[in-house]
Amino acid sequence: MAGLGEFELIDRIRHRAATRADVRLGIGDDAAVLAPRSGHELVVTTDSLVEGVHFAVADAAADVGWKALAVNLSDLAAMGAQAAWATLALTLPEPDSDWLDAFLDGFLELATKHQVALVGGDLTRGPRTIGVTAIGWVPEGRALQRGGARSGDAVCVTGTLGDAGGALALREHGRAGDAVLSGRLHRPTPRLAAGVALRGFASACIDLSDGLLADLGHIGQASGVGAEVELARLPASAALAQAFDEADRWPLQLAAGDDYELCFALAPSHLEQARAALLAEGIAMHCIGRIVAGSGVCVIAPDGSDYRPPRSGYAHFGGDGA
Ligand code: ADP
Ligand code: MG
Numbered sequence: 001m002a003g004l005g006e007f008e009l010i011d012r013i014r015h016r017a018a019t020r021a022d023v024r025l026g027i028g029d030d031a032a033v034l035a036p037r038s039g040h041e042l043v044v045t046t047d048s049l050v051e052g053v054h055f056a057v058a059d060a061a062a063d064v065g066w067k068a069l070a071v072n073l074s075d076l077a078a079m080g081a082q083a084a085w086a087t088l089a090l091t092l093p094e095p096d097s098d099w100l101d102a103f104l105d106g107f108l109e110l111a112t113k114h115q116v117a118l119v120g121g122d123l124t125r126g127p128r129t130i131g132v133t134a135i136g137w138v139p140e141g142r143a144l145q146r147g148g149a150r151s152g153d154a155v156c157v158t159g160t161l162g163d164a165g166g167a168l169a170l171r172e173h174g175r176a177g178d179a180v181l182s183g184r185l186h187r188p189t190p191r192l193a194a195g196v197a198l199r200g201f202a203s204a205c206i207d208l209s210d211g212l213l214a215d216l217g218h219i220g221q222a223s224g225v226g227a228e229v230e231l232a233r234l235p236a237s238a239a240l241a242q243a244f245d246e247a248d249r250w251p252l253q254l255a256a257g258d259d260y261e262l263c264f265a266l267a268p269s270h271l272e273q274a275r276a277a278l279l280a281e282g283i284a285m286h287c288i289g290r291i292v293a294g295s296g297v298c299v300i301a302p303d304g305s306d307y308r309p310p311r312s313g314y315a316h317f318g319g320d321g322a
Contacts, residue, residue: 004095006123012097013088016104017118018111022084032119034085040137043081047071051128061099063186064130065106071209072134073114073190074260078207080144080199081136083114083192088121089131103130106187114192142199146222149204149265153291155227156274158194158261158283160237161212162249165256170243180239188260195262197277202264211255216263216297223265226294229254232302235286250307254299265291 004012014027025033036042049055049068069086076083088107092099111118116134163184170177191207198205204219212229220227231246234253244252266274271287278285289300301307 004097006095009095009097009100009123012100013104013118013121016108018108019119020084020115020117023117023119026117026119027121032085032087034119034135037137039140041140041143043076043079043136043138043143044133045072045075045079046131046133047075048129048131059186060106061102062106062109065103065108066110066187067106068130068132069107069110069116069134070188070190070260072132073110073116073192074188074207074209076134076136077190077192077195078144078205078262079136079138080142080195080202080205081138081192082196083116083134083136083190085119085135086111086116087133088118089124089133090121091124091126091129091131093125093128095125110190114190138199144195144198144202144205144264146204146206146219148202149219149223149225149227149291150267151225151291151293153203153265153267154271154287155216155229155263155289155291156266156285156287157208157212157235157263158191158278158285159189159259160235160240161208161259161261162234162240162253162256163237164188164258164260165211165252166240166243166249168256168258169248169252175243178239178243180237181243184237185258188258190260191262191283193281194278194283197281197283198262198264198274201270201274201277202266205262205264208257208259208261208263210257212259212263213254213297213299214257219263219265220291220295220297223291224295226292227289227297228292228300229289229297230300230302231307233286233288235284235288 167181167185
């Protein structure tokens with residue numbers, strides 16, 4: 001465990017970070033120089049992770065590194081973008097090279113999986129906080145957005161819902177952890193291939209970070225429509241179904257955040273093409289409801305009655321997150 005200086009730590013990062021052909025100048029100068037593709041638009045997003053808010057002091061540094069990049073790549077996925085570059089602003093309480101090495105293990109493992117080059121960043125002292133900016137690209141005019149959903153569209157999601165919330169709920173209730181569920185919480189899979197596959201099919205798209213009701217609510221607001229979701233159609237993993245009965249898992253699937261699946265609207269004429277395009281990427285798609293005229297998200301119980309969830313999402317500054 002060595003306490004290194006700022007420049008030695010940056011050097012450590014620079015030596016481990018991979019590059020790519022479109023990085024003209026990466027870590028080491030005053031700023032990075034990147035070559036955009038002609039005929040494409042840049043897609044840029046930033047998300048921060050704060051110790052004690054987004055991750056626990058006891059969480060493995062490698063998992064924190066993975067997740068810090070994953071949540072940003074998930075935002076690119078929701079836009080239908082291909083990921084290319086990232087920057088990393090690290091605030092650390094002390095120059096702890098062991099923590100940094102483990103953090104980079106997770107961060108760079110995910111970066112390598114998606115050919116993302118770490119091209120710059122910042123290093124300061126203070127309460128542990130990780131700010132990542134991710135940059136990707138889409139062909140001109142092809143970015144998916146929240147605002148295009150139309151009444152009559154199907155509401156669909158990739159993967160399964162509620163696993164990350166299930167991992168947290170097990171921990172909060174002092175129950176035995178489940179490896180599959182905690183893997184989904186600590187190492188979420190950004191659905192980049194799904195976002196690209198949905199270009200030209202999805203009328204609106206968002207990634208599920210705050211919970212289905214809150215995030216589908218954002219599609220509804222941006223599109224000027226409402227939505228109905230059927231509880232009986234919410235996809236659950238075997239691990240979630242085994243750990244929770246339906247009454248306990250529905251609130252997790254509707255309102256717990258951190259799943260990082262994509263939620264999107266599809267005109268009925270695009271359903272089968274979209275399903276095939278996702279399957280070709282090895283990603284399952286489930287239709288869970290429909291876009292309707294009006295506003296707000298209604299949830300329909302298996303017996304056809306209205307279902308009122310206990311809470312509708314995670315909001316940092318109060319409010320119900322919807
Ligand atoms: P400046 O003082 O000009 O902002 P810095 O000393 O902060 O430069 O950074 C030197 C170089 O190291 C820059 O290229 C910067 O992008 C890079 N860098 C600094 N911190 C990080 C980090 N946490 N991850 C990746 N690159 C970093
Ligand atoms: Mg700097």
